[in-house]
Amino acid sequence: MAEISRLVGSSRPVGSSRARDGLRTYGLIAGMWIRSTMAYRTSFVITVFGNLLLTGLDFVAILLMFSQVDSLGGWTLPEVAFLYGLSATAFGFADLVLGSMDVLGGRIRDGSFDTLLVRPAPVLAQVGADRFALRRLGRITQGVLVLGWALVAVDVEWTVPKVLLVPVVLVSGAVIFGALFVAGAAFQFVAQDAAEVQNAFTYGGNTLLHYPPTVFGKDLVRGATFVLPLAFVNWVPAAYVLERPYPTALPEWAAFAPPLVAVGCCALAGLAWRAGLRSYRSTGS
């Protein structure tokens, strides 16, 4: 609790130091949650393992399918694993950093959100770090394992741009999913009980990206490219790496657009968050 009182004691930041202050706040609160988790070490190890197993089931489903077929939508197992690894790892990082934001709905309902507003620290950082769950390393671990195997197993002539693209795509993908979590949290200001809707886009989006775009209807793929730009998490860059046609008609350089898309998503999510925060009315009881 010493951290909290230190936070309360800090003065309100101005200008560019606000971002740094947000990160510091996030770090302090997340650190507090990690220490509290580490009080029960065995329980922590078991829940990380459980998280790995639970999230790994998505890949087990793919393995089960490939035990019956040699290709899905024209893509081989290593290629689908490449898609899966990119999406699951990127989503895993976003989930670790911001995945606890769905407790926001509960905080709005019981009025404890007011407490966050009176603290002199960025609200987004406080909400993002709330109930920080280190067990989510399980999801990242299985994503990285699948990606590692896929990188070795895919039949690709690696060039410098292709090699450089992989880490760039992972970071951009995590940011795109992170923006989605923030937008989902902003939605909770208006949705209240209907918070589950955001799962359709976050978890649903992640599931969608586990499979090749050739599997889905054209309209769904277009929607996932131009409306909710999930395709830039893996479909488009993976198509470039694997030298496959892009899921929709896009120029060649689109594979290198994920960082731009990520920045755009962040801007929109930031606007949504501000609008949501402004519309907040306390429970009043």
Add this chain to the structure above:
Amino acid sequence: MGSGRLYLAVAAGGFRRYATYRAATAAGVFTNTVFGLILVYTYLALWDERPHLGGYDQAQAVTYVWLGQALYSTLAIQGGGVERDLMARIGTGGIAVDLYRPADLQLWWLASDLGRALFQMLGRGVIPFVFGALFFPMALPGDVTTWGAFLVALLLAMVVSFGIRYLVALSVFWLMDGTGVSQALMVTGVFCSGMTLPLNAFPGALGDVVQALPWAAQLQMPADVLMGETDPLGAYAFQAVWAVVLLAAGRLVQSAATRRVVVQGG
């Protein structure tokens, strides 16, 4: 009040409790529909590659997907039914009050869970299923008898589902914390119920094993009865045996727990 009427009232309470959260129900309907859409395309691609996989044609695979989404919360396949409340009651010691009530603990929670399941089926299950039937070719029976047979299988599935989750919840008497077992319930529920892939499409010996486990009674059996893939009486027998075994085990564990475990309190 006759004891039958008591449990009916408990079931009605369970139904009403879940019916209160309308926005949450609408959100659940939306989410289940989106997941159904994603899953249905992957199944279509799979059955394109391997027609008649697991003895299903494409329309049957599509029906299976939407039935899975419809029954997802009805059968609390990932958990999230009354077992969560029961775990909390055990954890806080509130269970001591429940044990003093002139009602049977297991029947009380079963009635409450059936009420919940009935609401989830009507409130959350029907719309995604109808959506699926409107936009994708499904293999639905045209006669009332098969639908009736399906409803019986569904009721038995609800009891088996409760039987599994009741045992899981009772373990908290010894473990004090339900996080780990809830996680185990999620993993086994999703995998062994056939939420990822119909159990009859599982490869080789793994397929034989999962089809003999109690989770097969949850989604696979009602689906096969609905699509005429199995003899209803055989399915009922399988479900009933697991229901009796699980409920009897629940009763044994319950009596051991209430005799030997010190109730939490403070």
